[in-house]
Amino acid sequence: MQRVGLLGSGVMATTHANSYATIGDAEVVAVASTGDNLDEFVDEHTPDGTAYDDPETMLDEADITILDVCTPTPTHHDYATAGAERGLAVFCEKPMTRTMAEADSLVATVEETGVPFMVGHVLRFFPSYLTAKDRIDAGELGQLGTMRAERLSPPPKYGSDNWFSDVEQSGGVLLDMAIHDFDYLRWIVGDVERVFTRSTTWTSEEGHRHEHAGVDLRFADGTAGYVEASWAYPDQMDFTTGFEFAGDEGSLEYDTRDEHPVRFTGDTGGEMDPAAGAFRVSPYTRELRHFVECVESGTDPAVGAHEAREAVRIALAAIASGERGEPVTVSEVTA
Amino acid sequence: MTIEIGILSVEHLHADAYAGVLDDIEDATLVGVAGDEAHTDATEGKAGEYGTEAYAPGTLLDRADGVVVCSANAAHREWIELAAEAGVDVLCEKPLAPTVEDARATVEACETAGVHLGVALPLRFSQPMLNARDALEAGTLGDLAFLSGTNRGQMPGGWFADPDRAGGGAVMDHTVHVLDAVRWLTGEDVREVYAETGTRFHDIAVEDVNLLSMELTDGTAFTLDGSWSKPDEYDTWGSATLKLVGTDGVVEVDCFDQTVKQTRDTGDPGIHSVFWGPDPNRGLVEDFVAAVREDRSPAKTGAHAIHDIEVIQAAYAAARGGEPVVISEVA
Numbered sequence: 329m330q331r332v333g334l335l336g337s338g339v340m341a342t343t344h345a346n347s348y349a350t351i352g353d354a355e356v357v358a359v360a361s362t363g364d365n366l367d368e369f370v371d372e373h374t375p376d377g378t379a380y381d382d383p384e385t386m387l388d389e390a391d392i393t394i395l396d397v398c399t400p401t402p403t404h405h406d407y408a409t410a411g412a413e414r415g416l417a418v419f420c421e422k423p424m425t426r427t428m429a430e431a432d433s434l435v436a437t438v439e440e441t442g443v444p445f446m447v448g449h450v451l452r453f454f455p456s457y458l459t460a461k462d463r464i465d466a467g468e469l470g471q472l473g474t475m476r477a478e479r480l481s482p483p484p485k486y487g488s489d490n491w492f493s494d495v496e497q498s499g500g501v502l503l504d505m506a507i508h509d510f511d512y513l514r515w516i517v518g519d520v521e522r523v524f525t526r527s528t529t530w531t532s533e534e535g536h537r538h539e540h541a542g543v544d545l546r547f548a549d550g551t552a553g554y555v556e557a558s559w560a561y562p563d564q565m566d567f568t569t570g571f572e573f574a575g576d577e578g579s580l581e582y583d584t585r586d587e588h589p590v591r592f593t594g595d596t597g598g599e600m601d602p603a604a605g606a607f608r609v610s611p612y613t614r615e616l617r618h619f620v621e622c623v624e625s626g627t628d629p630a631v632g633a634h635e636a637r638e639a640v641r642i643a644l645a646a647i648a649s650g651e652r653g654e655p656v657t658v659s660e661v662t663a
Numbered sequence: 664m665t666i667e668i669g670i671l672s673v674e675h676l677h678a679d680a681y682a683g684v685l686d687d688i689e690d691a692t693l694v695g696v697a698g699d700e701a702h703t704d705a706t707e708g709k710a711g712e713y714g715t716e717a718y719a720p721g722t723l724l725d726r727a728d729g730v731v732v733c734s735a736n737a738a739h740r741e742w743i744e745l746a747a748e749a750g751v752d753v754l755c756e757k758p759l760a761p762t763v764e765d766a767r768a769t770v771e772a773c774e775t776a777g778v779h780l781g782v783a784l785p786l787r788f789s790q791p792m793l794n795a796r797d798a799l800e801a802g803t804l805g806d807l808a809f810l811s812g813t814n815r816g817q818m819p820g821g822w823f824a825d826p827d828r829a830g831g832g833a834v835m836d837h838t839v840h841v842l843d844a845v846r847w848l849t850g851e852d853v854r855e856v857y858a859e860t861g862t863r864f865h866d867i868a869v870e871d872v873n874l875l876s877m878e879l880t881d882g883t884a885f886t887l888d889g890s891w892s893k894p895d896e897y898d899t900w901g902s903a904t905l906k907l908v909g910t911d912g913v914v915e916v917d918c919f920d921q922t923v924k925q926t927r928d929t930g931d932p933g934i935h936s937v938f939w940g941p942d943p944n945r946g947l948v949e950d951f952v953a954a955v956r957e958d959r960s961p962a963k964t965g966a967h968a969i970h971d972i973e974v975i976q977a978a979y980a981a982a983r984g985g986e987p988v989v990i991s992e993v994a
Contacts, residue, residue: 473863
């Protein structure tokens with residue numbers, strides 16, 4: 329049985345807490361957050377967990393085996409490092425770090441300590457995205473030519489102190505959202521050679537960063553890709569993702585806008601919307617269950633520190649390209 | 664008075680669509696087709712298919728009030744100059760010409776001869792695109808911030824994949840439709856182009872990957888995927904889409920999403936999407952017929968199309984150099 333210390337009390341911490349509740353081999357025994365909602369969070373999601381209003385105190389005092397980091401991006405490096413240095417298995421939400429220097433440091437710490445370590449690149453646990461990879465790996469598309477991925481949403485307004493809108497903290501839509509697709513595409517075809525980005529940003533009167541970005545990618549094997557990510561949609565919009573792969577023997581397409589396994593008409597009266605997803609097991613639960621199994625069995629998690637660092641590198645290259653207005657060679661991004 | 668329209672060269676498959684529209688609309692008729700001597704059989708075959716006559720080019724130009732040029736790209740200039748000399752208005756299949764030099768020459772020839780020159784860009788008449796234009800003009804989107812388009816298709820083969828006759832591949836063939844729609848919607852031109860191209864899907868001498876990343880003259884970002892990336896067995900020819908991201912709203916247009924799903928066990932077996940929406944080619948041909956009748960320019964003029972060719976050539980330059988290319992530095 330793994331004893332989880334959860335860091336954070338926001339949207340991702342909620343998702344993870346609810347997932348752990350369904351995983352037999354793990355339980356959340358401690359939650360640390362500097363957020364005002366800590367007690368409320370624990371009451372609602374982790375009633376058997378001890379609340380800590382200081383992460384360091386939890387690390388020092390709680391009897392935990394796994395540290396799960398669900399705090400804002402710029403805190404990932406220090407918390408994950410602190411956990412690894414205490415010999416804890418560490419699960420860290422994406423992006424692994426805000427900078428390459430932090431990524432290099434964390435990779436080194438993970439290697440030195442040898443603790444189980446994984447980053448939440450959850451697309452690798454979405455059945456739709458896995459199905460596409462299986463078909464491609466089976467050679468059913470032949471040689472890939474172009475790949476497209478979309479990840480579109482309104483600006484995230486749920487971050488503590490509006491941290492998503494502060495690009496110094498979040499990195500914007502490319503480091504926070506597009507990184508899912510960067511990791512996924514790299515997982516399928518390998519390293520990215522260069523990127524070219526167009527992006528537009530503006531801040532709403534309420535202070536929320538709006539950003540829409542389109543990134544062309546050239547992979548080392550010659551495949552061309554395009555990743556589009558948005559925090560620019562109006563609030564009425566449902567979170568939308570999609571992908572398209574085209575090869576010389578066929579293509580694959582997926583778009584959540586076309587996915588309606590359940591349609592509901594009526595008033596939920598506050599109960600769960602029957603049309604809100606039809607997963608038997610949530611991808612986040614699959615992801616965390618995989619990590620818990622790796623910790624229990626001593627096997628390597630699917631997305632280690634090295635893989636996560638490469639995803640950060642692509643995202644930072646894409647950001648740099650947008651800023652400079654020129655293509656950026658990914659391997660040259662070291663800071 | 665019925666306007667009599669001829670088709671000069673039937674090498675481009677769109678000739679079929681234009682002939683169909685001309686057969687359908689009341690105030691115009693297809694008076695005949697003509698081709699060059701090397702394609703006499705094909706021209707006569709199409710004439711039979713369309714229920715019209717095949718003529719020598721000079722004869723057709725004597726009889727026609729206007730002509731549609733449906734040749735391979737590299738031959739556009741020759742056909743347009745022939746029509747201009749005969750004093751006949753021209754609608755040319757897109758792109759206007761493979762090179763900026765040829766495009767300019769066609770415009771000058773028509774100006775000198777006093778005939779109107781239009782370019783066949785039907786998305787201006789696509790109803791979903793017109794809805795987007797209305798939203799843009801009504802201010803529903805706020806300030807326009809980002810444009811993302813696609814115009815993917817199957818590899819057309821034949822002369823389309825012949826660098827000498829087409830002037831290029833997917834960049835030449837599948838850039839201008841959405842590009843023109845964006846220029847028409849925004850009133851802006853393209854300032855800068857970056858391109859990732861390549862030949863990944865077919866064993867051909869031209870590119871089939873066409874990923875463009877552009878900036879308009881007012882700074883708006885505009886990305887476009889115009890690759891020949893649709894498999895031969897796809898349920899339709901391809902698609903044309905445009906996403907308009909504004910500060911107050913987003914409109915996503917899919918010009919050919921109005922379809923019926925058809926599955927056949929016989930004939931042409933498989934699953935097909937059958938388009939039933941308003942036909943953009945009808946609006947295109949009706950506009951040309953009205954232009955001929957009223958002695959005015961068609962909606963898309965040859966002069967306006969010169970910049971489209973500049974963008975294509977800048978895309979090729981960007982792909983060669985691996986750097987974004989500013990249009991004024993190419994032209």
